Amino acid sequence: MAWVWGALIVLAVLIIYHHLIYLPVMLLLSRWRSRQSTDTAVTAASGDWPKVAIVMCAYNESDYIEAKLANLISLDYPADKLHLYIACDGCSDDTAEKIRNWQPRLDAAGLQLTLIDAPDNRGKLYRLNQLMDLAREHETFAALTDVSALISIDALQQSVAAFADPAIGALTSQYLLATPQPGEAQYWAWQNQIRRSESALGNVMGGSGAFYIMRTALFRPLPHDTINDDFMLPMSIIEQGYQVLLNQAINSVEMAPTSDQQDQHRRERIGAGNLQQLIRCRFLLRPSLLTSAWIFMSGKGLRTLMPFILLLFLLLSFALALNGSLIATGLSIAQILGYSLALLPEIGVRAGVLVKLNYLVRGYAASLKGMVAYLCGQYRQGWQPAAALHLYQSLSTRILKRLSDLVLSTLGLLLTLPLWPLIALAIKLESPGPVFFRQLRVGQIHHHRVELFHMIKFRSMGQFAEKETGAVWASRQDPRVTRVGKFLRKTRLDELPQFLNVLRGDMSLIGPRPERPEFCGDLQNALPFYAERTAGLKPGITGLAQVNNGYDETLDDVKHKLLWDHAYSTALSSPFQWLMMDLRIIGKTAWIMMAGRGQ
Template sequence: MTTSWFILFILTLIIIYHHVIYSAVMVWYGRHLKRKITTVEPNSFPAVAIIIPAYNEEEHINDKLANLLMLDYPADKLFIFICCDGCSDETANICRQWESQFQRANIHFQLQISTSNKGKLARLNQLMTMAQPYADLVALSDVSALISIDALKQAIYSFNDPKVGAITGNYLIYNGNTGEQQYWSWQNNMRFAESHLGSVIGGNGAFYIMRTRLFQPLPNDTINDDFMLPMQVLKQGYNVIYNECINSIELDVSSNEENHQRRQRIGAGNLQQLIRCRFVFNLHQPGVKWLFASGKGLRTLMPFIFIVYLGLTLSLASEGSLLALWLTGLQLTGYGLAALPLIGIKNKFLDKLHYLIGGYLSSLIGMVRYIFGQFKHGWKSQPPIHHYQNTSTLILKRFFDIVLSFIGLLLTLPLWSFIALLIRLDSKGDIFYRQVRVGQINDEHIMLFSMLKFRTMLPNAEAESGAVWSRKNDPRITRIGRFLRDTRLDELPQFINVIKGDMSLIGPRPERPELCGCLQNALPFYLERTRGLRPGVTGLAQVNQGYDSCIEDVKSKIAWDHAYAVALASPLQWLRMDCCILLKTAYIMVTRRGQ
């Protein structure tokens, strides 16, 4: 118990240090630093290349090209390189229409059009290689971000210092919510403070500029290139500074789903960065080490720290500690307040708290995905799968999947050995049955996973027949297997699939890949039932129908599955639906109405 309290004390200090001492002091310091605005033009203008990988950017590409055309910089020293990375919209055609205007302005404009989508990182490495012979400095900027007209001249002034290797600036959001606006206001002040205390840790994809000769191609699995490239500069002994006179304005208004996905990507990238940027602690710059550890390092680890903290206080509270009980209540109250905007209760404080806690949750999901190898090929910009699925619902759904599955696993584990004994006494063969099933479908791939169940059939039941539907009084089912199916106890091992992320507690039934091809040909929109949605241990179709015995059964189940997907549009509607399904599942198990 003493050890638990000691760990809790240390974690409390870390949480207070990161959020109150370090972050608050850095924000305050950044706000009170004197701004330096220069209007003195440099004696000479080095060649500058601006590189832009673009994927389906027809909404903002006109604004971006107009912004580049109006930059206050000598035209003969400016080079624009754009790559359309397998665009399926009008981005490439719009870029072609602007070529003549850049030519008339005497600005070098080079457009690369590729029919395949290789991702931002591959195109960035390609464009950087193309730009190196032309320019001394290279700037990277997102299509959806406009930069201030004098951004390049301000950058040139900062590069007069030979120790400066890269420069970033203010990141502003045109139409962000209260929490998002506040977060980036804090971040801008913290980066300003970092710049004065040692070096800015990382950059921002909206706009940053670096010395071309310092560029080194990034590994193909790099997630956050706008962080890793400035860190490469730092590794080579140069500083990354913040120029407060350079502004970039983000035009893109992200949906909740896009924002959730973006923050997952940032979370996964943060964990990757923490691993790959260990070189920081070998630099002879104590200030940079402190900034990296206190800022990016602790921010990355904070979701895990919060989980351990809650677990410790719950454990100590269960032993009768009033202080631990109070700390647990404080945490749960905070998480509850952060969730209120999900049901429409909003004010400035709740919006900021929701953005902070929601960001940590998204980051945690992204890091878990990275640990399980889901970012092996880096990050590709892809259009959202669904607009009807509420992001808040998906986050809450995954959270409850993990929590309830752990609880279910712990409560039912005593039954596992008893069930295993009955299976072994009833028939020869393995206790568990593993079968490949079709999981979640997204724009990139169809997920296949190995579903785990207690065995209910005779060994090698499908050796001769192949994949076939179950039928009434199926002779392949053992005596104990029939009982397990009636009570749905054969599904208990699937708690492991849920925790791993293969399945959800509630969702469409996972189908076998051998049957999916035939069903998709026979039934329109069959595969769409798990598009953007994990299959479930139980579900709306499962509690309203039994096992499939013919194609007509599958046809009626499709309607149930799509009806459940529509319920995800609203957190309250989803919660009511899931509660009803769980209660009905419990009723089926108790009354042995399963099939």
């Protein structure tokens, strides 16, 4: 077990170094190499001010756009040297209309405006590249800022004065929150301190999306799958041999409050982005960038790897504890106690230290989830427009989904075969007719054709149930259903023969419910995007809609299930999302069968 102890010691050193040693050392070094040039007072005459582009991408920013425009008009910078570039990226609210309503006030202030009101949503990165291509043709500097963030009134003056140093390629600001969540204020206070120290040592590792400004000549369009553009764009400037510094005199204040769910999603995305950055910032290994490489690897690098390090440290501690080590047992208990304390704020214990510990652990957990999602394929295709649903599915997801269909359906068929004779006997004893019921259903929809197939089920109605009525929706108290049929439907045992449909490739284990052709035309006319529910996706024995809704009795029922079907389709963008979704559906289906809650 010597190698296990060696690995445990290495991991312990990394944990202690990142959390307890690196920051004090960096803070001490930054005081020795403090750079006063980033706080240089503005002394240039008004006629010497260069042209500055203010670049913003907006998506449904109606709540903040007017406050942002008022903030930009009030900036202490010659208006004739400013040009405002805004892209409304397929906004479905009145953001663009409010910008146009402000046009007279912008004109009165002498502020030029270029507005791209795009009807299609292409993503921030696409619009950012589009706006920067326009800005670098006419302006010397480009200030990139979020709509929901207010910036210091002298932000541009301070920035332009600092750019008198030709070595500086970009500047960023201190980031503040107007309404921070518990733990956020302390976190960003630390982050601002870290960024000030990084700046004093030569380069800030990334910028703040709320506000950073760069020389337009240094702009390089980012790859379409870039996750954290406000990090990678400043890093591309460092790669070109320029410095990226923080100006302590410039503040950016985030107005939008962050909910716990939004914070969790943001941190997951940052975690995925950090892993991507770790891969793409290999240029820091140049001898001329050794200080920046040390800052990056000790800070963001280890922060990226820390969730894996902490998890591996816990597992190795458990392994050694099970082998009888008292030291490892103590370490295991200490870790369990620490993580347990971090969970106390989740149940209402809001002590200050515990809140900070909770924020740290939750951050690592969200980062781990984001990185695992990235490794499984999520985020790698970049932002994609809303298109046909089958385009959301990665090739790996489609392969794994079909493989799981074959394995699980074969297993399900073998395990349930002993029940088939008993079910068949019960059906025959109650009513005459065949044991199995075959019905034409709509399968997967392709670009040029629609698949039709005969779905197989155990018969749950009388032999000629629809002879007089024709095709009608099932209801909760359907008189056509036999007593045996009611039991089969409640336990979902009537659907067991559909394992054969799955093995034949007509269906999937999980997917939208297959509908009869008689109903599809009317439903498509009544509900937009109804047909797209099986675009590139096979219908399923069970699915997200089936476990959340019963049989379709009204058009509203179909509408609700349609939303679930499209929600499931969007979960197929990566193997990780697909796996998590399918496991939840399988678990809920098993519970419905055992509880007899089917219909």
